Amino acid sequence: MTSHSIAVIKGDGIGAAVIDAAWEVLQAVAKGSGFALHDTAFPWSCDHYLETGAMMPADGIDTLRRFDAILLGAVGWPAKVPDAVSLHGLLLPIRKAFDQYANVRPHRLLPGVQGPLRTDRFDILCVRENTEGEYAGAGGRIHVGTPHEVAVETGIFTRRGVERILRFAFTQARKRRGKLASVTKSNAQKHSMVFWDEITRQLAAEHPDVEVTSYHVDAMAARMVTAPESLDVVVASNLFGDILTDLGAAIQGGLGFAASANLNPERGAPSMFEPVHGSAPDIAPLGIANPIAAIWSGAMMLEHLGETAAAERVMAALAATTARGIGTIPGKDRTNAITAAVLSALS
Amino acid sequence: MTSHSIAVIKGDGIGAAVIDAAWEVLQAVAKGSGFALHDTAFPWSCDHYLETGAMMPADGIDTLRRFDAILLGAVGWPAKVPDAVSLHGLLLPIRKAFDQYANVRPHRLLPGVQGPLRTDRFDILCVRENTEGEYAGAGGRIHVGTPHEVAVETGIFTRRGVERILRFAFTQARKRRGKLASVTKSNAQKHSMVFWDEITRQLAAEHPDVEVTSYHVDAMAARMVTAPESLDVVVASNLFGDILTDLGAAIQGGLGFAASANLNPERGAPSMFEPVHGSAPDIAPLGIANPIAAIWSGAMMLEHLGETAAAERVMAALAATTARGIGTIPGKDRTNAITAAVLSALS
Ligand SMILES: CC(C)[C@H](C(=O)O)[C@@H](O)C(=O)O
Ligand SMILES: CC(C)[C@H](C(=O)O)[C@@H](O)C(=O)O
DSSP states (O other): OOEEEEEEEEESTTHHHHHHHHHHHHHHHHHHHTOEEEEEEEOOSHHHHHHHSSSSOTTHHHHHHTSSEEEEEEOOBTTTBOHHHHIIIIIHHHHHHTTOOEEEEEEEOOTTOOOSBSOOOOEEEEEEEOSSEEEEEEEEEESTTSTTOEEEEEEEEEHHHHHHHHHHHHHHHHHTTSEEEEEEOTTTOTTHHHHHHHHHHHHHHHOTTSEEEEEEHHHHHHHHHHOGGGOSEEEEOHHHHHHHHHHHHHHTTSGGGOEEEEEOTTOSSOEEEEESSOOOTTTGGGTOOOOHHHHHHHHHHHHHTTOHHHHHHHHHHHHHHHHTTSSOSTTTSOHHHHHHHHHHHHO | OOEEEEEEEEESTTHHHHHHHHHHHHHHHHHHHTOEEEEEEEOOSHHHHHHHSSSSOTTHHHHHHTSSEEEEEEOOBTTTBOHHHHIIIIIHHHHHHTTOOEEEEEEEOOTTOOOSBSOOOOEEEEEEEOSSEEEEEEEEEESTTSTTOEEEEEEEEEHHHHHHHHHHHHHHHHHTTSEEEEEEOTTTOTTHHHHHHHHHHHHHHHOTTSEEEEEEHHHHHHHHHHOGGGOSEEEEOHHHHHHHHHHHHHHTTSGGGOEEEEEOTTOSSOEEEEESSOOOTTTGGGTOOOOHHHHHHHHHHHHHTTOHHHHHHHHHHHHHHHHTTSSOSTTTSOHHHHHHHHHHHHO
16 A cells, blocks of 8 residues: 655644644545555644744754655744744745745635635636745845945845746646746846746747746736636746735635645655645634645645545545535634534545 | 926827826816916827937936926837836836835725725725835846856845835825834845834834734735725835735726826925826727826826815716716726716816
């Protein structure tokens, strides 16, 4: 029997509840599909930081490296630990260490979910560059605290970095409806974004079967709410992808439905799967966190592990659940009730 | 009789049609309100570039300096002149030369206009920093054309620049509902955005009567579609403001309704008023450009010139027009018909 070993990091706040739910669903589908999932849990979190002084041990990355995939809940608890520490001590180092350069986020409405838009006709796959660009961290400040203080923040784009994310996006477009929207702001950022546009044009010539359009990020943000049905695969830099995927989450009914994969497409290191939502410490004690985004992320993990049929079963069970009106309205159904409905839809 | 001298730059494409409409409305309200508006037209545009080799003459900025305000249509005609030339030859130099650091854009639905959101309850004023930040233009590329090419793009934020836009935004919040949302991405951009957050906190202490909240730009993009009614004044950097104001235009029914002011609040140089939309050369011959955004921008100009009652009359006439269903659906009514309806609502 095939077996996959998964590193499970529940993290903070609602991370535990949604990952417990996702894991139960993943185990059920594995059992029914004839493969095994083994989990090893890591208690890395803000509490772990308060106990040990680090979000994860010094050999954390080495430890994770031997797993087939990483399933992450949510990291961060600003009242206990500044985001600068928690995110830069766990989430971002994992993305970088394992070269998870493709952050993939599907945006569509599950049946029965009402989003904020009048239209419900859209099915978008956002592909976000996840390792460089505007989040390179380069920069600094001078004349600190004086009236003459200046802060600079430098985005760094490499040809390798831009080319590989675009190639990945072209591949996704070929698997879907054959349309790729590349997002830049080359009329105002004349170095990095013109560079990105040039590479897009070069790769477009290699992929004549994919219909490529370049949009400015401002126009794309507008398009996602005025004509989302016109979009298929959307590829963007780290910052632009970050913004557009939160907007994508919003139009698909909110963060309760937003799943994501941080992929290393060459499989040289494990990929990581996480709901887009944060740890929401305030609602954690209430038992009402929506596990759908985490379960959906689990389905993306199964897909990545080659368990396509099982992934499709999970997605069908999610759709059957929301079609019954369960889990569709934030805070209405308890985490347990939603999970139970998904499990019963699976069987 | 008070008299205001206005530099009018129609620009490209539909710029002429919408500015002609706006000017007619402005003249009508001036006549009825007891002040005079004098226009001096400048033919600066992409056609001008093709004739003369420059978007505006070398002394263009000096010429504009003596006017009380500038009314601009739209600049750019990519098929004739690259955006890099047209925008950087006219629009952006004017914003910078006259230190129009506050780009102000109101986002609300005129009566009868149906936006893409299910809700119609919002009234947001976006304040965008307009002179520095991510659009500083600093950066470059090395190893050009090789596999090792790297492009960098540096955002530059000065304390003076950040402080003055925030102060302006606080002033606007005081004139409205007393709420200010400051937008950054300080969990990923640790130099510039942490700097912005620090200055926001300092100014918040000076303005205890304003309720200030900081949002990450991704969360703000989501909030503008999921809970726009929670927002009053939104202040953001050049790039973030650019993105959020296109999103704001989208939720208010599209670019046909998006007005803007590029303000020099200290009045050391003229301010510029322009619809957010582009020149749309493809629809220019059809006579169906919506003049509402340009007329609304004209009302913002009157307000800036101290003609508050006249500005309110123009806004009331716009509301009366759209409430009758005129100008509410893109392409349905001709520019002339919409203008005529606004003029008759004025009288
Ligand atoms: C928490 C933050 C650093 C993170 C990011 O910007 O990458 C988050 O917004 C996301 O989208 O995964
Ligand atoms: C045309 C472009 C340079 C401009 C900008 O980004 O400032 C436009 O998008 C705007 O919002 O006024």
